[in-house]
Amino acid sequence: MFEGLTNKLEGIFRKLRGRGILKEEDVLSALKEIRLALLEADVNFKVVKDFVERIKGRAIGQEILQSLTPGQQVIKVVHEELTSLMGESYKKTHLSPNPPTVLMLVGLQGSGKTTTAGKLANLFKKEGRQPLLVAADTQRPAAIEQLSLLSSQIGVNFYGTKDGDNPIRVCEDATHKAKREGFEPVIIDTAGRLHIDDALMDELKMVREKILPHEILLVADAMTGQDAVNIAQRFDEALNLTGIILTKMDGDARGGAAISMMAVTGKPIKLIGVGEKLDLLEPFHPNRMASRILGMGDVLSIIEKAEASIEKEEALRLEKKLGTDSFTLEDFRGQLKQMKKMGPLSQILDLIPGLGKFRSEINIDDRELIKVEAIIDSMTKKERGNYAIINGNRRKRIALGSGTMVTDVNRVLKQFIQVKKMMKAFSRRPMGGKGGLNIAREVMKWQ
């Protein structure tokens, strides 16, 4: 995500970095490129105009021309302005002191409200809460069914009636039920609607008046073009949004809509959807996102991901083995399993600093990992304990068992030996329980 913009800005700044002294025309030509890059990234025309003006004001001033490293200085100014455009820092969704907290999701058709409702419920459930999913989309065929299926997949409670029912009534009944039975929070999925459909927007206003939701979140597609400003503005005017959730961020849309929507509403983007699976909803961090746009990568996110998904004990157990000869294929498999929990590799790759330019050339296929696992699974316990005994015949058998080729088996063994060596090198330094990260780096080298 945001790759294209990152590539472009990196290209511009590489030129700037190469010079000691920056002339005014250099700044102007850089700004011209930044303007085009932002427009191609679908940032709204007017928002870009304001942005560039602001940078121009700051960049052509003495601040830059007199500084020793003008290139760095331009980057700093652009980064600061981008961050401030997107909201200063991550705003957490807070729960009410008087439960139930009601969260209402609104948006256009197809923006991903129902899936997002499921993901939110999943998030709260993981925090140990008992959310209630409410199907107030009584309009789209099978929308109620979809949310009901999602809630049983996640294992949370569900409230829904039947197609065509009055959504206001559904919401009222659901909040009563939550109050009675102690569900917290209540997550309401509403029908998709056009921001210019007055009748349906009025319906939402009525739900708002009756239920008084604590959060009204606009669910918007990251691929949205120039119209993002109209959509966000209309929904905000009608409902006074508390925030935005940006979906489908796992595609290659440059996501300028994020900047546009925040600029016109002043409302924060709280969460981003980064995949179809129900755990792929993440906090939005404006400052990190700005770093990412500028090609600085996002180290913090990687570390948080690693911490959240790698079980401490398992990591400790593995760490003890590192650098000793007792690190076996069995342990290797354990590490792969831990790493898989961090999420698709392609996503982790997006976060690596300095990769911007090359990111598009690296095509990571997560199925490759599954293959590796299958191969190790097809070994006997003895083989996993001592790779040295795996001769030609055994390799043939393993290939057959895992549905792969002997060359695949050879490759995995080679990779294992590399990791083993690398582990030895790393074990000389303290690792802080993040063994998976090193593996991630190593896997990237294989591609």
Place this chain on the structure above:
Amino acid sequence: MTGSEVKKLFYMENKKGVLGKLKDGLLKTRRNLTERIEGVFGGRIDAQALEDMEEILITSDLGVKASKEIIGIIERTDPVNLRETLKGEIFNILKKGEASLLTNGHKPAVIMVVGVNGNGKTTTIGKLAKRFKDEGKEVLLVAGDTFRAAAIEQLSVWGERVGVKVVKHKSGADPGAVVFDAIQSEKAKGADVVIVDTAGRLHTKAPLMEELKKIKRVMDKELPGAPHEVLLVIDASTGQNAIEQARIFHEAIGVTGIVLTKLDGTAKGGIIIAIIRELEIPVKMIGIGEKIDDLRDFNAEEFTEALFE
């Protein structure tokens, strides 16, 4: 609004005729664009006029590249003809994108519908089925989206509404197998048109694009020449990413036409101009409303007229 009212809306007769309906759907697009172009055309062609034109084109999602080239042409022409020139340029591009459905002469004709998540594939299929049925054709729907929760149910509801049969497997089944069974089935033998729904997928997910290729191979193997039409559904509010979507879907499975949906919002749908220019993929249909009849043939002249009226 009650359920029955909603249903009434769905079935409401179209009393305005095709052109009137199209114009209605494009009203906001037109109003916005035209009002501002009149403003631009009122004055002389100077730096400000050019910048205003750039704003109009960019905010219609034409993209930087297409906008630049169109403005380049305008700059080289007589300012007196500014309006006609701009209109002519856009019409010329759109005209190249005009084409009709390739369903004639095949029995059954197979239409595969693809696209990213949430752009209106299933709704479009419902509308398409209605249209073919109104033409007196026997239609069979195939629930190839076995991934998204309740997608099969959603297509089934459309099947009931329109009164056509739906071939479906369980959720989670292999979509290739669903398609195989559908084409093998007796129902397909009697059908004039078979419309295959597929799960929404981001074009960047290589394994999912492979899956589409496989589904297409299955069709061709069971019924040589099928699918006769591969329709890529694009949401009119999509920005520049639509070009990448079109490019990658096209490379993977050979898109024969685009359906531009949700033109009843405030989005301009200008991205199709860029897609036609760069990729030469025709636009077959446009979705201009939520009602079951709100699917229209794409017509370059009407589209341009509606933009400039």
